[in-house]
Structures are given as structure tokens and as C-alpha cells.
Amino acid sequence: MSTEPGFVVAGGGLAAAKIAEALRDNDFAGPITIVGAEELLPYERPPLSKGHLLGKEGLTDFTPLSGDWYREHDVTLRLGTVVERIDRAAKSVALSDGSTVSYAKLALATGARPRTLPIPGAYAERVHTLRTLADSDTLREIFGVVERLVIVGAGWIGLEVAAAARIAGVGVTMLETQPVPLESILGFRMGEVFADLHRDHGVVLRCGTSVAEIVTADDLATGVQLSDGEVIAADAVLVAVGAAPNVELAADAGLAVGNGVLVDASLATDDPDIVAVGDIAAAEHPLLGARIRVEHWANALNQPAVAAQTMLGRPAVYDRLPYFFTDQYDLGMEYTGYVAPGADATVVVRGDVGAREFVAFWLDPQRRVRAGMNVNVWDVTDRIKELITTGEPVDPERLENTNLPL
Incomplete structure (x- = not known):
């Protein structure tokens, strides 16, 4: 094997x-x-709260490349190991096993970690988060033995786990600080769609509440105490209050960070020999005219092709529109585009x-489409993309008229 400095990837996920x-x-x-922290081949994470959690998909179904592929393509896997330090002057990384690896180019794909609650009881037994395959397996196991699950947070992970738990017959109480789920992302009206969906399937949804303590014995x-003193009994608790990008490695190396690792449209950091992709990448988006960081599977899937070109010294730009999807009960949804939280x-x-068969569009003050969400309506994603990328104003009345084609 060659001893020359090669290309190193810090992170062991899909990206x-x-x-x-x-x-x-x-x-x-x-x-x-x-270099990946888990002992597993790199895998995709959406099934952890969807198909795998429901028992419909196994690990091989969402492992994109086999062990044979890595061997046949001479890719070294340092699993169960993390990059602890980057020495930019020496162009090397120090690993948790005490070894050092030199690099010609370095890709940061360190992902994100679940946020925790700064309250008593947050680290007690039976308090769970969801990020890894082991986390998903643990939740599947407890679905078979618990009667009462309390979920703190009604974001995408919380909602998807709630759906899986209800399908498994577990009683679910979901606690959310906002007036409706996903309000900061989708707004009140669309958030109500998901609130009604879960209530229709037996979830006890408590919005406008905050948690003071995880009650333990x-x-x-054994339960969750709200800020008003009420205690909700639980056999298990899932904390699903978002994720924090793992930017510490980049920050310690002196790279520019903000809400993520700052990269340009080619996904290059302010060090020309280092790129960043996936959940940590706060990238300048040429079509949206803004720097954005989104924790979407599509970024981990698609950004690497651009990052690879950049590492090879070739011109490349990542200009795909953000995209994500969810499956909950009988509701399937795709969202394309980007609207900043709180935007007009x-x-x-x-x-x-009411029938949960619709397409919602987010229009800016100039009546330009900035994002679209199709719910149980399919084969419209390309049309939504066209409406966003043209940047032309639309007539809202024509847009909502189902007798006219998109």
C-alpha cells in the first residue's frame, strides 16, 4: 500500500x-x-426512525457500500475510532487510538449529535435519544415491553418515533414547547396538519409545555415533570429536541465556524485542503443567495460528489435545493426548497x-416560490423545483387551482 499522504475522511456515515x-x-x-466512530460500515440514518424502527428494513438495506466494495477499491476503514485533532501545518490528523494519519486533502463529515436537556434526570436509565443503529434497536426493543412512552419534542424525529410507537401499540404522550409541532419550520397552519394526524392516531399531544425534570426512582x-408541577408517568422517555453539529474538531483546528463549519459553494472551508459536508456544512447556496445548514439526508447523499471534485482540484458547485421526506402512519411527505425560520x-x-392530499407552497413578499411540500401527492417534485429555480413571481390563485397544471 502506498505510504504517500492520501485523502482522509473524518466521519463514518453516509457522506x-x-x-x-x-x-x-x-x-x-x-x-x-x-475514520468512523461506530464499528459498522457507513450507513444511512433515515431508516432509524422509519423503516428499521418499524421492523421493515435491516441494516444491509441501508448500507450503501459493502465491505467487499471497500476492499476491492482499496479504501481503508478505521472503525471504532475518531479524529481527535487536526494539525493543519503538518497536514495530519491524530486518532483516538493514538495513531497519526497524514493527508493531502481532508473531508470533514462529522455529523451531528442529539441535543440533551439541562435538567435533573436527563441521563437516567430509560431516557433515550435517537442517532445510531444501536439507539434504534433499543427503541424497537422497548416498544415490545413498555406501555407508556413520553416523547419530549415534536420535531421530525419525535413525530416519526411516535408513529412507530403507536403502530406497535405503545401509548404515547408528546410534549412540545411550540403551539403546534414544527411551527418554526412549517408555520402554524402546516404544523396543525401533523398535530391532527397524531391525535387522530391516539397520541396525547401537549403543546405549549416545558419540561422541568425527568422524574426518577x-x-x-419513571415520568416527566412539567414546569407547572404536573407529572406524566412514563415507562420510557425519548428526548428529541434537535441536534447539534459536531464542529468542535474544526473549531479547534482554527477553521471558520458559525452555525456549522463555514464552507463556500464548492464545500471548501477557509483551508483549501479541507472540505466539509453533511450536517456540519454551513454552505453558501448560489440559488438561494444565502448561507444555509440543513440536517437532511439528501445533503449527505449528494454533497460528496461536489466535495470530491473540490478535493481533486476541479471546479464544482453545490446548487441542489434542500430536500427531505417523512413517512408517518399513512402520510407521506416531501419538502423541497428552503424558508428560514421566522421568514416573511x-x-x-x-x-x-383535510384529506391530507395537497401541495403547500411558501411564497416570499415578491410572490416567488421558495419551498413546496407535497403531502400524499406524488411526481410533483420536479415541478416544484422549477417554480423555485425560475425565481419568477406566481399568481397565488392560479397556483392553488387544481384544474390548472403546475
Whole structure:
């Protein structure tokens, strides 16, 4: 094996696998090393709160590249290991096993971690978060033995786990500080769609509430105490209050960070030999005219192709629109585009909200489409993208008229 400095990827998720694949597809013949904290091959995370949690998908179904692929393409996997320090002057990384690896180019794909609650009982037994395969497996196991699950947070992870738990027959109480789920992302009207969906399936949804303490007995969680003193009994608690990007490695190396690792449209950091992708990348988006960081599977899937070109010294720009999806009960949804939380936007609906078959559009004050969400309506994503990328004003009345094609 060559001893020359090669390309190193810090992080062992989907983005790491796709960077290695893109580099080999672009005829890079030098050494590639992936350093990942888990002992598993890089895998995709959406099934952890969807198909895998429901028992419909196994690990091999969402592992994009097999062990044979890494061996056949001479990609070194340093699993169960993390990059602890970057020495930019020496162009090397120090690993948790005490070794050092030199690099010609470095890709940061360190992902995010679940946020925790700064309250008593937050680290007791039976208090869970969801980020890894092991976390998902644990939740599947407790679905078979508990009767009462309390979920703190009604974001995407909380909602998807609630759906899986109800399908498994577990009683669910969900606590949310906002007036409706997802209000900061979708606004009140669309947030109500998800509130009604879960209430229709038996979830006790308590909005406008805050949690003061995880109640414990012998260091086992037995309930959740609200700020008004009310205690909700629980056999298990899931904390789903968002994720924090793992930017510490980049910050300690002196790279520019803010809400993530700051990168340009080519995904390069302020060090020309280092790129960043996935959950940590706060990237300048040429179509949206803003720097954005989104924790979407699509970024981990698609950004690596651009990052690989940048690592190879070739011009490349990441200009895909943000995209994500969710499946809850009989509701399937795709969201395309980006609207910043709190932005001045008008929601125009095309279809039947009550029947949960519609497309919602977010229009800015100039009546330009900035995002679209299709709920149980399919094959419209390309049309939504066109409406966003043209940047032309639209007539809201025509947009909501289902007799007119998009």
C-alpha cells in the first residue's frame, strides 16, 4: 500500500461512503482512509426512525457500500475510532487510538449529535435519544415491553418515533414547547396538519409545555415533570429536541465556524485542503443567495460528489435545493426548497388539507416560490423545483387551482 499522504475522511456515515465512492469514480488512485466512530460500515440514518424502527428494513438495506466494495477499491476503514485533532501545518490528523494519519486533502463529515436537556434526570436509565443503529434497536426493543412512552419534542424525529410507537401499540404522550409541532419550520397552519394526524392516531399531544425534570426512582426514569408541577408517568422517555453539529474538531483546528463549519459553494472551508459536508456544512447556496445548514439526508447523499471534485482540484458547485421526506402512519411527505425560520412567507395550498392530499407552497413578499411540500401527492417534485429555480413571481390563485397544471 502506498505510504504517500492520501485523502482522509473524518466521519463514518453516509457522506463518508459517498465521498470515497465519488473519488474512485473520478479515477483517484491514491490512498483513502475513512475514520468512523461506530464499528459498522457507513450507513444511512433515515431508516432509524422509519423503516428499521418499524421492523421493515435491516441494516444491509441501508448500507450503501459493502465491505467487499471497500476492499476491492482499496479504501481503508478505521472503525471504532475518531479524529481527535487536526494539525493543519503538518497536514495530519491524530486518532483516538493514538495513531497519526497524514493527508493531502481532508473531508470533514462529522455529523451531528442529539441535543440533551439541562435538567435533573436527563441521563437516567430509560431516557433515550435517537442517532445510531444501536439507539434504534433499543427503541424497537422497548416498544415490545413498555406501555407508556413520553416523547419530549415534536420535531421530525419525535413525530416519526411516535408513529412507530403507536403502530406497535405503545401509548404515547408528546410534549412540545411550540403551539403546534414544527411551527418554526412549517408555520402554524402546516404544523396543525401533523398535530391532527397524531391525535387522530391516539397520541396525547401537549403543546405549549416545558419540561422541568425527568422524574426518577433508583436512577430509573419513571415520568416527566412539567414546569407547572404536573407529572406524566412514563415507562420510557425519548428526548428529541434537535441536534447539534459536531464542529468542535474544526473549531479547534482554527477553521471558520458559525452555525456549522463555514464552507463556500464548492464545500471548501477557509483551508483549501479541507472540505466539509453533511450536517456540519454551513454552505453558501448560489440559488438561494444565502448561507444555509440543513440536517437532511439528501445533503449527505449528494454533497460528496461536489466535495470530491473540490478535493481533486476541479471546479464544482453545490446548487441542489434542500430536500427531505417523512413517512408517518399513512402520510407521506416531501419538502423541497428552503424558508428560514421566522421568514416573511405566505402559504398557498393546492388540494385538500383535510384529506391530507395537497401541495403547500411558501411564497416570499415578491410572490416567488421558495419551498413546496407535497403531502400524499406524488411526481410533483420536479415541478416544484422549477417554480423555485425560475425565481419568477406566481399568481397565488392560479397556483392553488387544481384544474390548472403546475
